[in-house]
Amino acid sequence: MGDSDHLHEEHFDVLTKTGEKTGFSKPRGAVHRDGDYHRAVHVWIFAESTQQLLLQRRADCKDSWPGLWDISSAGHVSAGDSSLISARRELQEELGLTLPNDAFELLFVFLQQSVTNNGSFINNEFDDVYLVTTVSPIPLEAFVLQESEVSAVKYISIEEYKQALAKEDPNYVPYSLEGQYGQLFDIISKRYNCNVEAKSLDLQKKLNRYAPISLTAELTGLTKEDMEALVLLIQAARLMDDIFHHQVWFANPSLKEWLKGRVGNSHFDKLKWSYYSVNKSPWSCLDENEAFLTTADSSIRLLPESTKPIPGWNGIEYKAAFPIQKPPGANFYPPDMDKMEFELWAKGVSGDEKRNADGFFSVIKRHSDLDLDLHSNNVKNPPTNDLYSIPYSQEYSGILAKAAELLHKAGDLTSSPSLKRFLHSKADAFLSNDYYESDIAWMELDSKVDVTLGPYETYEDVLFGYKATFEAFIGVRDDKATAQVKLFGDHLQILEQNLPLDTIYKSSEVIAAPIRVVNLVYNSGDVKGPQTVAFNLPNDERIVKDRGTSMVLLKNVSEAKFKLILQPIADVCIIKEQRELVDFDSFFTHTICHECCHGIGPHTITLPHGQKSTVRLELQELHSALEEAKADIVGLWALKFLVDKDVLPKSLVKSAYVSYLAGCFRSVRFGLKEAHGKGLALQFNWLFEKGAFVLHPDETFSVDFNKIEDAVESLSRVILTTQGKGDKKAAQQLLTKYCVMTQPLKVALNKLEMVQVPVDIIPEFPILDKLLQEN
Numbered sequence: 001m002g003d004s005d006h007l008h009e010e011h012f013d014v015l016t017k018t019g020e021k022t023g024f025s026k027p028r029g030a031v032h033r034d035g036d037y038h039r040a041v042h043v044w045i046f047a048e049s050t051q052q053l054l055l056q057r058r059a060d061c062k063d064s065w066p067g068l069w070d071i072s073s074a075g076h077v078s079a080g081d082s083s084l085i086s087a088r089r090e091l092q093e094e095l096g097l098t099l100p101n102d103a104f105e106l107l108f109v110f111l112q113q114s115v116t117n118n119g120s121f122i123n124n125e126f127d128d129v130y131l132v133t134t135v136s137p138i139p140l141e142a143f144v145l146q147e148s149e150v151s152a153v154k155y156i157s158i159e160e161y162k163q164a165l166a167k168e169d170p171n172y173v174p175y176s177l178e179g180q181y182g183q184l185f186d187i188i189s190k191r192y193n194c195n196v197e198a199k200s201l202d203l204q205k206k207l208n209r210y211a212p213i214s215l216t217a218e219l220t221g222l223t224k225e226d227m228e229a230l231v232l233l234i235q236a237a238r239l240m241d242d243i244f245h246h247q248v249w250f251a252n253p254s255l256k257e258w259l260k261g262r263v264g265n266s267h268f269d270k271l272k273w274s275y276y277s278v279n280k281s282p283w284s285c286l287d288e289n290e291a292f293l294t295t296a297d298s299s300i301r302l303l304p305e306s307t308k309p310i311p312g313w314n315g316i317e318y319k320a321a322f323p324i325q326k327p328p329g330a331n332f333y334p335p336d337m338d339k340m341e342f343e344l345w346a347k348g349v350s351g352d353e354k355r356n357a358d359g360f361f362s363v364i365k366r367h368s369d370l371d372l373d374l375h376s377n378n379v380k381n382p383p384t385n386d387l388y389s390i391p392y393s394q395e396y397s398g399i400l401a402k403a404a405e406l407l408h409k410a411g412d413l414t415s416s417p418s419l420k421r422f423l424h425s426k427a428d429a430f431l432s433n434d435y436y437e438s439d440i441a442w443m444e445l446d447s448k449v450d451v452t453l454g455p456y457e458t459y460e461d462v463l464f465g466y467k468a469t470f471e472a473f474i475g476v477r478d479d480k481a482t483a484q485v486k487l488f489g490d491h492l493q494i495l496e497q498n499l500p501l502d503t504i505y506k507s508s509e510v511i512a513a514p515i516r517v518v519n520l521v522y523n524s525g526d527v528k529g530p531q532t533v534a535f536n537l538p539n540d541e542r543i544v545k546d547r548g549t550s551m552v553l554l555k556n557v558s559e560a561k562f563k564l565i566l567q568p569i570a571d572v573c574i575i576k577e578q579r580e581l582v583d584f585d586s587f588f589t590h591t592i593c594h595e596c597c598h599g600i601g602p603h604t605i606t607l608p609h610g611q612k613s614t615v616r617l618e619l620q621e622l623h624s625a626l627e628e629a630k631a632d633i634v635g636l637w638a639l640k641f642l643v644d645k646d647v648l649p650k651s652l653v654k655s656a657y658v659s660y661l662a663g664c665f666r667s668v669r670f671g672l673k674e675a676h677g678k679g680l681a682l683q684f685n686w687l688f689e690k691g692a693f694v695l696h697p698d699e700t701f702s703v704d705f706n707k708i709e710d711a712v713e714s715l716s717r718v719i720l721t722t723q724g725k726g727d728k729k730a731a732q733q734l735l736t737k738y739c740v741m742t743q744p745l746k747v748a749l750n751k752l753e754m755v756q757v758p759v760d761i762i763p764e765f766p767i768l769d770k771l772l773q774e775n
Contacts, residue, residue: 011079012038019109019126020340025079035122039077041087043104043130046188047137048296048319052155054138056094058173059151067151070173072132080386083128083336085368091132095153096144097316098306101369102251104130105295105321106335107187110180128336129184133295135317142307158188187324191294196268202292203271209286210278211758213560214766217476217519225413226449230474230521231771232410233423233451237472239403240453240525241280243396244470247460247526248281250331251298251320255282258299258320272297278529278762282322285529286759288673289326295319328621329463333364337387339463345387356389358617360468360540361433361455363395364388392455393433396470400430407453419447426454439538443514443550450475450518452552456537457526458616458624459675465616465623468539471525475518478555482517485553487647488592489513492548494645495638496600500717505602505724511548513599515592519556522765530670530760533558534591536598536631541614549599553592560761561666562587568757570662573748575702578658586655587663589648593635601630602724618726625739626731629679630719636660637716640709657703661693665748669759672739682738684745686715695744699751 009027015037016022031038045054054072058065075090077083087104091097112125137155145153156164162185164172175181222230245252259276262269275292279285282293296319304315327335333342342364346357356362366386393400404427411423422445425438435454442452455468489512496510513536523531534553538544562584570582602615616623639656642648664684670677687693690711694702722730741749 010076012036012076013079015039015126016340019111020338021344022340023344028076032121032123035124037124037126039083039126039128041075041077041083041090041128041130042071043073043087043091043132044184045072045132045134045138047134047155048192049136050155050157051188051192052137052157053161054153054155055161055172056145056150057152057154059147059149061148065173068173069154069156069171072153077128082334082366082368082386084130084334085336085366087128087130094146094149096142096308097138099132099303099316099318101335102254102301102320103132103318105133106323106325107131108180108183108324110183129181131184131188131295131321133319133321135300135319138307138316139310139313142310142313144308158185191296200268200271203268203275206284206286206292207271207275207278208756209759210762211564211760212762212764213564214764215520215556215560217521217556217767219476219521219767221448222476223415225415227771229410229413229419229423230449232406232413233449233453233474234522234768234771236403236406236410237453237474237522237524239399239406240470240472242399244525245280246396247331247467247469249322249327250335251322252281252331254299254301254320255293255297255322256280259297280528281326283326285674286669286671288671291322291324291326294324295321298322330460330467331363332461332467333463334366334369334387337364337366342387342464345385348385353389356391358464358466360458360466361392361435362389363392363467365390391433393431404428404430414447414449416447416449418445419449419451422447422451429454435538435540436543439540439543440547442537443543443547445516445550448477448479450477450516450552452535452537456535456539458539460526462621462673464620466620469526471527472523473518473520473527473535473552473554474522475520475552475554478517478519481553481555482515485515485517485592488596488642489515489551491642491647492596492600495596495641498641499601499634499720500637500713501601501720501724505605505721507600507603509545510600513548513551513596515551515553515595517553517555520554520763520765522768523763530674530676531557531561531763533561534595536595539616541604541616544599544603551592551595551599553588553595555588557761557763558588558591559584560763564761565666565758566659566662568755569665569752570658572751572755572757573665573701574658574662575696575698575700578654578702581655581658582662583655583659586652586659589652590635590639590656590660590663593638593642594631595635597631597634597638598627601634601720605724605726607726613726615723615726619723619728619731622728622731622735624675625678625682625735626719626723627679628675629682630716630723632660632679633683633712633719634716636712640712654703654705657705657708661701661703665745665752668741668745669749669752672741678735678739681740681745682735683715685738685740685742687711688742688744690714693744695747699747701744701748 011025011027012031014022014024014026055069057069060067073090073094077086107129109128112127114123143153165175245256259273263273282291283289284292299320300317301320302317306316364387368386407423407427411420414420422441425441429435429438452473455470458465458468460469461467492513493510536549536551570579604614607613643650643653664680667676667680672678672681692704692708692711694704
């Protein structure tokens with residue numbers, strides 16, 4: 001398969017030992033002569049209703065395994081091609097099947113290594129193993145076979161095929177069931193032999209980690225016009241949800257509609273929808289993004305023209321696939337793109353394409369996906385620039401146009417000049433893809449109705465941390481609380497100048513940050529899993545440099561989390577003598593300091609050779625976790641600094657430290673693949689190592705007030721210096737050493753599991769229903 005003679009010898013991309021592209025390609029013969037790492041694809045077609053795999057019989061003219069039954073389809077990935085494109089092409093060429101990207105589920109990758117022909121043929125091949133799941137078997141007469149590759153096809157049951165391989169039946173190409181390829185059969189077996197009752201109990205247990213809570217806000221201070229605008233804003237916010245579902249994974253929207261439409265079928269289907277709604281994807285936020293659904297749970301799609309037409313047959317019905325492992329690049333990049341491919345492409349582009357490559361507001365796609373020529377093998381002239389960028393304003397144009405219309409209408413209604421300016425500028429940004437002016441308008445928002453809406457956070461882009469997800473927070477400002485926290489924003493420059501950091505890395509132009517305390521009315525978009533209590537925006541380094549940042553604190557969310565989660569954690573995990581020190585004021589004050597400290601410290605930096613860059617671009621996928629750790633630990637340092645300057649009362653100090661300790665256990669429960677969880681694991685383990693946190697024989701914890709201050713300052717210095725240097729290697733070493741589930745953390749988490757303290761909340765918005773009914 002893929003080894004027939006060509007007029008011109010096929011070229012392969014040479015890969016690193018970890019499977020990434022090097023940027024070089026070589027002829028096939030030279031690759032196998034030199035033992036270079038390269039890539040191939042294996043595609044298995046599985047019929048769900050009969051539990052059968054499709055096999056092809058290799059043509060008798062083949063050099064290897066002639067006339068034997070083998071994988072549904074397979075072949076090498078030619079130079080310049082991608083894995084997924086190759087998988088699609090092999091199916092079309094060998095079997096006459098034309099299938100879209102969402103039919104292919106990447107199950108696993110394994111390295112096949114062998115030496116044959118007296119050492120002259122060295123095979124170091126990364127095999128990407130894909131599964132295509134059809135509802136029923138495809139009629140055999142629908143296949144169009146490539147005679148030079150395939151002589152016949154047949155379906156065979158999983159068990160019969162396993163038995164043939166186990167007894168080394170000479171009619172089948174041998175595969176070891178004990179080796180890596182045994183995963184294929186294990187995955188399918190586990191997927192279709194699950195106990196529905198046990199799986200329902202597991203989903204219910206996962207759901208029980210979240211405490212439902214009704215969030216309320218006082219609306220009596222709003223004008224009639226603002227109430228009408230609020231309804232339009234909630235409608236626009238719902239559209240952010242539609243975009244976010246698409247940003248997570250390209251088949252995610254169809255999965256959402258499929259699960260929602262089946263809620264009434266059974267209790268199990270209701271549980272699947274409920275837990276999907278919490279995570280907004282088939283991957284569980286609190287379980288290191290482990291999949292809690294499989295492609296077997298996914299939507300069914302019909303392709304009437306994917307094969308040769310057969311009278312009386314409507315076409316292929318297949319399951320829209322999603323991978324077992326959550327894609328690190330979400331839907332911002334091609335699913336089979338690696339970091340090396342992106343970086344090689346990004347180095348070769350300029351102008352707008354260069355800015356879009358690592359910018360916040362674009363997606364990266366393949367030309368070959370846009371117009372796949374399934375009959376071309378790209379051997380003579382492999383594409384060198386398969387990647388290209390598309391701005392969000394084009395990628396999500398239909399949804400953004402609707403959202404822009406709603407924002408313009410709301411802007412016309414409101415009597416607040418600053419809200420009017422923000423809504424109109426944000427509507428314009430949705431269509432132009434230029435968010436600078438709307439972000440400035442957001443920072444200057446001074447309105448009873450508080451709105452944060454658009455693409456902001458980059459946590460979903462685990463590959464690089466470049467791309468922003470859409471989100472919305474609609475709330476009502478708490479004027480009294482907002483006035484009380486103004487002092488924090490006014491002290492940012494003083495905090496910057498006194499940071500535990502060498503002066504060379506400090507900024508002399510930190511701007512006072514506006515802080516708004518808000519009671520949440522509705523949120524949507526990237527608000528999956530654990531709920532945020534505050535945010536500091538924008539993340540655009542140009543604005544941070546020119547204008548600073550602005551903070552929004554969600555007071556009713558903070559109150560709910562303290563009451564339902566932090567206080568019960570303290571009752572279980574904090575030593576009795578310090579338990580009473582945990583209070584809401586210290587918890588909320590540290591939250592404020594956390595958000596303030598996002599706005600100070602290194603952002604735009606100068607590299608050793610003089611080049612200007614940003615911390616985000618240099619630390620890439622490590623940036624989010626380290627930035628969250630920085631905001632937390634420097635926030636704790638800042639709180640103590642403000643107490644020493646008599647800005648805050650001295651009574652806060654001990655309460656803040658103990659509340660922070662309880663908060664460590666709260667955030668680590670989010671998992672070590674989530675930025676906040678990673679950041680807290682780093683902090684806790686550092687402080688425990690320094691003796692600032694103490695584990696007692698009764699498995700409770702306390703703060704050593706004699707050691708905590710120095711430990712906080714030392715970690716603050718290490719993180720800030722790493723950011724100031726843009727030192728990715730140092731960041732990796734720090735996270736690798738300290739971002740682990742140590743025994744003390746396990747002790748605390750096990751205790752919390754035993755008494756079933758909620759991990760987080762599921763907000764419910766009764767005001768929302770009332771507003772929509774009235775309007």
